[in-house]
Amino acid sequence: MKLNRNYDNVKDSYLFVEIARRVAAYSADHPDAKLIRMGIGDVTRPLAPAVVEAGLKAMAEMGRAETFRGYSPDSQGYDFLRERISAYYARFGVKIAPREIHVSDGAKSDCGNIVDMFADDNTVLIPDPVYPVYVDSNIMSGRKIIYCDATEENDFAPLPDEKVKCDIIYLCSPNNPTGSAFTKEQLAAWVDYARRQGAVIIYDAAYEAFITDPDVPRSIFAVDGARECAVELCSFSKTAGFTGVRCGYTVVPDELCGGKFAKMWARRQSTKFNGTSYIQQRMAEAAYSEEGIKQNMENIAAYRKNAALISSALDEIGIYHTGGKNSPYIWLKCGTDSWTFFDRLLNDANVVGTPGSGFGRNGEGFFRLTAFNTYENTVAALERIKKIL
Ligand code: MLT
Numbered sequence: 207m208k209l210n211r212n213y214d215n216v217k218d219s220y221l222f223v224e225i226a227r228r229v230a231a232y233s234a235d236h237p238d239a240k241l242i243r244m245g246i247g248d249v250t251r252p253l254a255p256a257v258v259e260a261g262l263k264a265m266a267e268m269g270r271a272e273t274f275r276g277y278s279p280d281s282q283g284y285d286f287l288r289e290r291i292s293a294y295y296a297r298f299g300v301k302i303a304p305r306e307i308h309v310s311d312g313a314k315s316d317c318g319n320i321v322d323m324f325a326d327d328n329t330v331l332i333p334d335p336v337y338p339v340y341v342d343s344n345i346m347s348g349r350k351i352i353y354c355d356a357t358e359e360n361d362f363a364p365l366p367d368e369k370v371k372c373d374i375i376y377l378c379s380p381n382n383p384t385g386s387a388f389t390k391e392q393l394a395a396w397v398d399y400a401r402r403q404g405a406v407i408i409y410d411a412a413y414e415a416f417i418t419d420p421d422v423p424r425s426i427f428a429v430d431g432a433r434e435c436a437v438e439l440c441s442f443s444k445t446a447g448f449t450g451v452r453c454g455y456t457v458v459p460d461e462l463c464g465g466k467f468a469k470m471w472a473r474r475q476s477t478k479f480n481g482t483s484y485i486q487q488r489m490a491e492a493a494y495s496e497e498g499i500k501q502n503m504e505n506i507a508a509y510r511k512n513a514a515l516i517s518s519a520l521d522e523i524g525i526y527h528t529g530g531k532n533s534p535y536i537w538l539k540c541g542t543d544s545w546t547f548f549d550r551l552l553n554d555a556n557v558v559g560t561p562g563s564g565f566g567r568n569g570e571g572f573f574r575l576t577a578f579n580t581y582e583n584t585v586a587a588l589e590r591i592k593k594i595l
Contacts, residue, residue: 212348221338221564222246228548229558242587244575245558247382247534249447251508251580253489254501257446260492264485278481282472283309283455287487291455294494298424306457308471309490311482313412313441313454318343320408320437320456322474323467324374331372333364335383335565335572337410340376349374355568362386362528362537366399375400377426378410380417383565383574384537385529389421393429400435406462407436412454415445415506417532425457433459437467444534446493446502453482453490509534512584513577519588523595530577537562540573547573555590 219227225245233239253261267273278284288304295302310316321343330344334353344351352372356362362384377396380387388396400407409426417424426432438457442448458468482490492498513530520527520538527538540547544561551557551573562572577584 210346212346215345216342220342221560224564225548225558225560229552232552239556241552241556241558242579242583242590243558244577244579244584244587245560247444247576247578248449249444249505249509249578250583251447251505253447253451254493254498254505256492256495256498256501257451257489261451261485261489264488268485275484278484278487281476281479281481283307283482284484284487287491288455290491290494294499295425295427298428300425300427302425302427302457303460306459306468308456308458308475309482309487310454310456310475310479311452311486312443312448313410313439313456314339316439316454316456317408317410319474319478320439320471321347321349323470324349328373329371330374330376331370331405332376333378333381334567335362335562335569336376337378337382338565340378340408340410341566344374353566356381356384356386357568358526358528363388363392365392365395368399368402372403373405375405375407376410377407378412379422380413380533381529381535382410382413382533383535383560383562383569385531385533385535387417387419387422387532389419390423390429391421393423393426393432397426397429397431397435401431405435406467407432409436409438411438412441412444413533414440415502416510416534418510419532422532427457427459433461435462437462442490442493445506446490446498447505448486448490448493451486451489453486508581509577512579512581515581515584515588516575516577519592523592525595534577536575536577538573538575539571542571544570544573550594551591554594555587557587557590 288307291307292304317339330349330351333356354364356364363386414424426436441454516536517530525538530536544563548561560574562569
């Protein structure tokens with residue numbers, strides 16, 4: 207047996223595992239420390255009542271012989287959920303047919319799995335800094351990766367460079383980690399570039415519900431021509447607080463590779479995935495009901511309020527930062543290397559954030575804070591941060 211040697215080329219530990227390790231070590235040495243976590247983008251507000259009610263009802267159905275369900279009829283997801291997701295897109299003017307929607311247990315899984323669709327000798331273009339899954343999953347398959355720089359100079363929203371040749375492009379908007387978001391015009395530049403290159407865009411829209419700016423599309427499919435060159439990954443985690451429930455979906459338009467991409471993805475999923483549970487799917491359906499959306503948007507408003515609070519505290523202490531507007535992430539310049547700043551915040555303020563360098567070379571010297579904690583904890587953390595800075 208030979209191991210996959212490509213794993214020699216990924217970092218020893220995944221970013222958030224490394225952070226958890228350091229935090230656990232600190233807590234073991236300082237058992238009384240009251241840590242405030244603004245690191246991993248995990249939500250803190252409970253599920254919307256409409257979602258909980260749907261989950262309980264589905265659970266009760268599973269407990270009665272006449273309504274019990276085993277394997278779902280289709281690994282692509284129940285019709286009721288795919289129809290509901292299609293209606294969700296229609297709310298912001300994007301037409302996606304239920305058959306183009308593939309339900310899964312989360313956008314992270316789809317993101318890691320979608321690399322199965324591509325030949326290993328494809329070249330991948332990834333903006334840096336970036337959500338590490340795009341990079342790691344391609345390193346694991348031995349693909350060549352080239353980076354484009356997302357920097358202060360381009361407001362962390364890089365545009366394509368015609369001289370660069372690639373086959374697969376990863377874009378995330380609103381962006382994790384920088385919080386930047388592409389306008390429709392900027393996204394159109396990427397779509398046109400991808401089509402000229404014959405490349406595919408893997409578009410991560412996990413944070414679309416945070417968009418407030420009318421110039422920023424909620425989906426890449428709001429852009430003409432995207433149906434010929436893009437796949438969209440989306441998640442209920444940040445929109446509906448499903449980080450512990452698990453449910454996401456990928457949109458593969460009919461036009462992509464003349465329908466071959468959708469066929470291959472469905473083929474892959476039916477072999478390697480047995481569908482998301484009925485209960486999760488009923489909860490997800492409720493998350494996109496009128497009532498569910500209203501309740502979820504109240505949670506998002508609360509996170510937005512935290513983001514605004516973080517921004518104004520950083521303004522007060524004169525720290526350059528961006529994000530927080532269409533995004534739950536605030537990206538700040540830390541004035542030192544990112545891990546030193548991480549340790550300082552952990553040790554002196556008992557606040558956990560995410561070192562920017564964990565997201566790539568251009569993240570060095572930056573730091574990410576999330577707005578996902580409670581209002582009270584966010585206020586307390588900012589007081590502590592102000593004190594030490
Ligand atoms: C993050 O903190 O970057 C995200 O929560 C990670 C994820 O969604 O997997």
